[in-house]
Amino acid sequence: MVTKRIGLSITTKQVATKISNLAQKLAAILAEQLGYKPDFFERDCSATNCYLRLNRYPACPISPEVFGLMPHTDSDFLTILHQDQIGGLQLLKDGRWISVKPNPEALIINIGDLFQAWSNNIYKSVEHRVVANKNMERFSTAYFFCPSYETMIQSCFENSVYREFSFGEFREQVQEDVKTHGYKIGLPRFII
Numbered sequence: 057m058v059t060k061r062i063g064l065s066i067t068t069k070q071v072a073t074k075i076s077n078l079a080q081k082l083a084a085i086l087a088e089q090l091g092y093k094p095d096f097f098e099r100d101c102s103a104t105n106c107y108l109r110l111n112r113y114p115a116c117p118i119s120p121e122v123f124g125l126m127p128h129t130d131s132d133f134l135t136i137l138h139q140d141q142i143g144g145l146q147l148l149k150d151g152r153w154i155s156v157k158p159n160p161e162a163l164i165i166n167i168g169d170l171f172q173a174w175s176n177n178i179y180k181s182v183e184h185r186v187v188a189n190k191n192m193e194r195f196s197t198a199y200f201f202c203p204s205y206e207t208m209i210q211s212c213f214e215n216s217v218y219r220e221f222s223f224g225e226f227r228e229q230v231q232e233d234v235k236t237h238g239y240k241i242g243l244p245r246f247i248i
């Protein structure tokens with residue numbers, strides 16, 4: 057895929073490489089803030105484990121009763137999100153859904169479940185959802201910064217809130233819960 061805009065031409069691969077570099081830098085800053093070496097995540101979260109998802113939300117006449125994306129947290133370390141000018145993304149803050157002002161010139165960074173577990177709840181995985189637009193379709197691009205399935209996720213502090221788990225185990229549990237209950241349970245499953 058090639059995106060053209062005001063004489064600028066950039067391939068999807070170039071976009072993914074740039075976002076991947078940004079994700080590594082952000083992870084380095086977050087690791088350093090908690091006293092770890094900036095390269096702490098470099099080995100486990102190589103570009104081959106991360107992925108880019110292109111989301112399309114068709115217009116929905118019975119919005120807002122219908123969600124474009126159900127409330128959820130992301131099952132990764134962090135997510136880098138780009139959205140168009142339509143809007144619809146909402147974050148849960150202090151029990152209330154807050155609409156994120158759409159700005160195609162900006163990137164949104166979400167902390168995911170793995171950073172919450174690793175930081176022992178210092179960093180919080182934000183619950184979010186997408187409300188469909190009545191008249192217009194919406195597009196967004198999400199880059200998920202993930203480790204390999206074998207990577208063990210363990211709190212970087214003592215008195216861990218969560219038991220140690222592998223990323224593969226976490227993904228399997230999420231898939232099983234969605235199949236059985238119709239929704240993701242996520243980190244509460246791993247509380248000690």
Ligand SMILES: O=C(O)CCC(=O)C(=O)O
Binds near residue numbers: 139195198
């Ligand atoms: O489309 C958006 O704004 C959010 C996408 C999202 O949350 C996801 O893909 O996990």
Ligand SMILES: [Fe+2]
Binds near residue numbers: 128129130184
């Ligand atoms: Fe998400």
